[in-house]
Amino acid sequence: MSLGRAALGLAFAALLTTAAHAASLRTLHVDALSMRADRANVAVGEVFHLAIHIRVRENVAALDELVVPDVGTMKLEGDERHVTSSPAGTDVVETLTLEPTAAGAFTFKGAYLDAVDARTRKPSRFSANPVRVVVGAGAPVTPTMFAPVWRLMLGIILAGSLLLAAVVAPIAVLTMRQRRAPPVVTVPPPVAPAQPPRTPRDDVADALRAYRTAPATSSLMRLRGALFVAAGVNAGATLRDALAATPDRALHAALITAERTAFGPAHERDTSSAELIGATETWLSAALVPSGR
């Protein structure tokens, strides 16, 4: 009887928890949630990118509900999240920079987001596809016939070092005790060199990297927006405004190809996309050359 009551209580508590969780969820219209790695095969120590893209129809400032997958033994080198919001919706691209530390096949579980589905009005979990990456071992060591000799020599060196340490260490300790302890000086922590302020060029470079990793509409519009800012106009301006704002020919070329890629027909997207990457790289490399040369 008491066992039954306890079970009922637990079930009620679980129901309350679920209801409270559902009440805290945002209502979202999720149009896409996908995940992809820029390489399917990597070697240990080699960096690769895992990009997660989510698109919702709502205009939101952030999507903190997005849960990225566990990266296991891999070393997380970087985690960039870019949000592009407009009245038409919001795109979030999160790029994880990872470095494998062990060989083997690794499957990332799909990133997920809990929200109330705007279509059904029910709490739902939206999940991305899992991604499999095969990590190969680094360059293998070739066994040679001299391996036993090397092992013997290593042993001799190690034994010699230990013997030397055993003799020298007591002498060193005695000598140090005879000296006066130096006054303690508090050294101020080294001042970190001031980071140079981010330039529009940095934003273009970042946006280009994200576009290369995940060539989706959101990353394309981000790259186009970064090029607009580099030209000296803000979001909401048009190509003509951007072209009028800068005399930079290389930037003009990148802006025009970005416009064609963003608004041209889908069957021309691959060609124009390659041209956009090329034109942007040309501008980035030209922008590195100091003016006046």
Added chain:
Amino acid sequence: MSKPRDVLDALHATIVGQDEVVEALVLAVIAGGHILLEGAPGVAKTLACRALAAAVGGVFRRVQFTPDLLPSDIVGTRIFDQKSGDFTTVLGPLFANVVLADEINRAPAKVQSALLEGMQERRVTIGPATHDLPAPFIVLATMNPYDTEGTYALPLAQLDRFLAKAVVAYPSLDEERTIVDRFGTGEPPLRANVATLDDVLRWQREAHDVFVDAKIRDYAVDLTRATRAADLVAHGASPRAALALVGLARARAYLEGRTFAVPDDVRDVAPAVLRHRISYDDRIAITGGDPEDVVRRIIASVPAP
């Protein structure tokens, strides 16, 4: 095979300045829509229409709208032929490829309705028979905003039938000097038959295939919807305005030689598409505000994609 830009050049050879008006005329031809020209007397509204009609060839008719005009004067009528003892149909001036409806607001509502019905349906009924209007069929209507005494203002629903409205402004100082030089010894000959009617029909077909991305469509819709929530506006634009924005954006992309529309196309045609589709509340008359400023503010308030 001629290009729309040939017609544009032909118009520029005749009309001094008025770049926006000249482009609006050519865009209306490409989009297959009708256009309303508003401006003071003597600013080359009629000349621009005649130059366009001459450039694209075809049949041109001009109707001077007056208060005593009857619908049958423009549509046509049936006359009893005493010799044959039967009725014969006499087609009115609406049966032309380019129709200039001069001072459209001087004719009564009945005549305006007959014209606008023909514009919308592209066919008219005379007696028991329905007659298709020729293709292409373009109505260029002019309106003088000043001498409003004895005029019949076009209601918003009828203005909506015009794809675009171009405002013909007074010329600049230099342009006015050029006008005196160019027209001082008589009107120069118009550049005739720069393109054929077949060319025009081909442009209309090809412009229809211009790609419009969903972001461009959304921009057009956002602009249209913004007119409904704007300050000083009593009634905003209808969904027909969004259709007109996309149609004219396609035409502009085609004129520029592109196979896809860009945000600049929509933003450039937006004033011509929206200005006659908005009715303003009384405050604009009280404060002496400029309706063109309201349109400009609406366009500026919507960020381009």
